[in-house]
Amino acid sequence: MARRLPRLLRQAFTTAWTASRTWTATAVGLSAFAGVATTTALLAVSDVTGTLFAAAPTWDRVAAAAPSLALLAAATAARATLGIGAGYAQQRLNPLVLNRTEREFFRLITGVPRSAFDDDTFADRLKAAKDRGSRAVVDLVGDVVDLFTAAVTVAAVAVALAVIEPVLIPLLFAAALPTGWAAVRSARLMYVSSRSRVSRRRRLWMVEYLMDNRWTADDLRYHEAGPWLRGQHRAMVDAETQADLEVIRSQTVTRATGQALSGVAVAGVYAILLWMLATGTVPLAVAAAAVVALGQGSAAMSNLLVAVNTVYEDGLYAADRHEFDTLAAERIAVQPHLAAPAPAGGDAGPLPVPEVIELVDVSFRYPGKETDAVNGVSLVIRRGETTALVGENGSGKTTLAKLLSGLYTPTGGRILWDGVDIARIDPGRWRPHVAVIAQQVQRWPFTAELSVRLGRSQVPADRERLAAAARDAGALDMIEGFDHGWQQLLDTEFRGGTDLSGGQWQRLSSARGLYRDELGLLVADEPSAALDARAEAALFDTLRARSGRAATVLISHRLQGVVHADQIAVLQDGALIELGPHRSLVDSDGAYRELWSLQARSYATE
Numbered sequence: 001m002a003r004r005l006p007r008l009l010r011q012a013f014t015t016a017w018t019a020s021r022t023w024t025a026t027a028v029g030l031s032a033f034a035g036v037a038t039t040t041a042l043l044a045v046s047d048v049t050g051t052l053f054a055a056a057p058t059w060d061r062v063a064a065a066a067p068s069l070a071l072l073a074a075a076t077a078a079r080a081t082l083g084i085g086a087g088y089a090q091q092r093l094n095p096l097v098l099n100r101t102e103r104e105f106f107r108l109i110t111g112v113p114r115s116a117f118d119d120d121t122f123a124d125r126l127k128a129a130k131d132r133g134s135r136a137v138v139d140l141v142g143d144v145v146d147l148f149t150a151a152v153t154v155a156a157v158a159v160a161l162a163v164i165e166p167v168l169i170p171l172l173f174a175a176a177l178p179t180g181w182a183a184v185r186s187a188r189l190m191y192v193s194s195r196s197r198v199s200r201r202r203r204l205w206m207v208e209y210l211m212d213n214r215w216t217a218d219d220l221r222y223h224e225a226g227p228w229l230r231g232q233h234r235a236m237v238d239a240e241t242q243a244d245l246e247v248i249r250s251q252t253v254t255r256a257t258g259q260a261l262s263g264v265a266v267a268g269v270y271a272i273l274l275w276m277l278a279t280g281t282v283p284l285a286v287a288a289a290a291v292v293a294l295g296q297g298s299a300a301m302s303n304l305l306v307a308v309n310t311v312y313e314d315g316l317y318a319a320d321r322h323e324f325d326t327l328a329a330e331r332i333a334v335q336p337h338l339a340a341p342a343p344a345g346g347d348a349g350p351l352p353v354p355e356v357i358e359l360v361d362v363s364f365r366y367p368g369k370e371t372d373a374v375n376g377v378s379l380v381i382r383r384g385e386t387t388a389l390v391g392e393n394g395s396g397k398t399t400l401a402k403l404l405s406g407l408y409t410p411t412g413g414r415i416l417w418d419g420v421d422i423a424r425i426d427p428g429r430w431r432p433h434v435a436v437i438a439q440q441v442q443r444w445p446f447t448a449e450l451s452v453r454l455g456r457s458q459v460p461a462d463r464e465r466l467a468a469a470a471r472d473a474g475a476l477d478m479i480e481g482f483d484h485g486w487q488q489l490l491d492t493e494f495r496g497g498t499d500l501s502g503g504q505w506q507r508l509s510s511a512r513g514l515y516r517d518e519l520g521l522l523v524a525d526e527p528s529a530a531l532d533a534r535a536e537a538a539l540f541d542t543l544r545a546r547s548g549r550a551a552t553v554l555i556s557h558r559l560q561g562v563v564h565a566d567q568i569a570v571l572q573d574g575a576l577i578e579l580g581p582h583r584s585l586v587d588s589d590g591a592y593r594e595l596w597s598l599q600a601r602s603y604a605t606e
């Protein structure tokens with residue numbers, strides 16, 4: 001705790017300072033001045049009691065105490081005003097810190113390489129940061145200002161006591177120590193318990209999501225999965241409740257022990273004061289002033305302990321957020337292009353559209369896996385040609401497509417664009433040449449227009465290009481037929497929104513890829529899986545039209561769609577086992593011929 005506190009204070013101060021120097025300085029400055037006002041007020045009390053208890057006629061004593069009384073009133077008013085000012089500055093800091101913290105979180109999470117999302121440690125840290133971590137970073141700033149204010153007040157009382165009677169200073173601290181210990185231990189108990197439950201909470205959240213969102217609502221009902229999911233949910237919620245109850249029990253025992261010890265300590269403090277009075281160590285006037293100071297001091301001390309405890313508690317959760325930030329920043333930093341030397345001659349502009357993309361012994365293994373999903377693939381993709389990737393489920397086609405489109409970096413081998421290893425080049429320099437029609441159709445909850453122009457959302461919408469992409473994807477009639485045309489909202493969870501059929505979503509997804517396409521590399525992963533025959537034929541025509549001009553990589557299980565490809569790469573267990581045009585693969589006695597025969601047979605008429 002003692003070791004952590006300075007670090008927490010430093011972190012919180014840096015966070016606040018970066019969010020707003022003015023309001024941080026104001027909060028700290030006004031709190032410090034409030035402390036000065038507190039000391040002044042207490043010394044004035046001491047003066048007043050000293051004067052009133054002196055041996056003199058009553059009226060003379062009152063008259064003599066008047067200036068100190070006036071000072072007491074002024075100092076008390078000043079302390080209240082400064083306290084309000086410091087509170088205002090602190091309140092203003094909160095939203096500013098929140099704003100920065102949130103923006104930083106989304107900068108990191110959208111900047112980490114895709115592979116981070118396949119890593120369970122990263123997922124745990126992400127969940128902990130989102131659960132309470134980010135909020136705790138903001139709260140910590142407020143806590144630290146509170147702690148500073150309370151510490152200043154305690155210091156102010158201690159200074160006053162030092163002037164009144166220094167022997168009393170240790171008494172100020174003695175009474176508060178047991179409660180402080182109890183508060184810190186309680187916080188730690190809760191944190192340790194929460195931390196050990198992150199994985200279960202993540203599973204719980206997942207099961208809740210499966211039950212309460214519209215994407216799983218159909219399947220859940222078709223398969224009557226509700227009771228089973230509820231059973232899983234209940235088991236986890238019961239375990240969570242049990243864990244909460246255990247923490248509550250331990251916390252209560254700790255707090256009760258703290259309170260009991262504190263009661264003993266307070267009794268001791270007053271016993272010592274009485275003893276000092278009885279033995280004449282302190283006169284009555286000083287004892288009276290000391291009682292006022294100790295009263296204020298113990299209130300300030302308990303505020304200080306609450307503040308230390310809250311700093312500690314929020315600090316534990318804020319550490320989750322800092323851990324996430326560090327992990328995410330590390331993930332971002334280990335990207336090979338960041339370690340690569342700067343381009344010669346300072347040329348950091350976009351790479352030209354590649355003439356040849358060469359995969360040299362490329363492998364990729366997902367985090368935590370024992371085997372490679374792509375295993376030593378060497379392949380040349382030329383501009384103007386179509387390369388088809390075929391193979392059975394799980395053979396590595398999509399993974400290879402993700403490597404080609406730069407979503408993942410190979411764990412072995414290299415991908416060269418005209419001889420340049422793209423892993424060592426800033427993605428911003430080559431990614432604009434890559435367009436993807438993904439296998440997993442993303443149903444963006446936007447208008448039809450935004451959904452299509454997402455891949456070029458930074459530039460103004462190009463009407464002609466939009467219409468062409470939608471037409472080529474077979475989506476134009478559908479979009480123009482919407483009640484609100486291109487401005488139709490595609491999410492029924494919002495007013496005026498609508499939903500689409502599976503094939504319609506896929507058309508929209510193709511339109512998105514085609515709208516982005518700049519005749520560089522287009523990767524189309526199962527783009528026709530949900531399309532009807534007419535739409536499928538139209539899309540394959542569109543892809544074929546790129547032939548001679550751009551590089552196309554097409555993944556399809558429907559081999560009829562790939563017969564025109566310049567080369568067909570057959571994958572098995574991540575390895576490239578056959579390569580060539582359709583005719584030569586059919587003529588040879590390999591896996592492709594077998595797949596082709598199977599499909600041809602299923603189309604053959606009796």
Ligand SMILES: Nc1ncnc2c1ncn2[C@@H]1O[C@H](COP(=O)(O)OP(=O)(O)OP(=O)(O)O)[C@@H](O)[C@H]1O
Pocket residue numbers: 118366367369373391392393394395396397398399400439
């Ligand atoms: N995110 C992931 N994390 C771990 N393993 C994965 C991940 N995605 C895919 N895999 C595994 O990698 C291997 C290759 O998967 P991939 O999706 O590339 O196959 P595919 O050939 O595209 O299959 P399909 O024809 O079914 O689309 C499979 O064994 C799969 O289980």
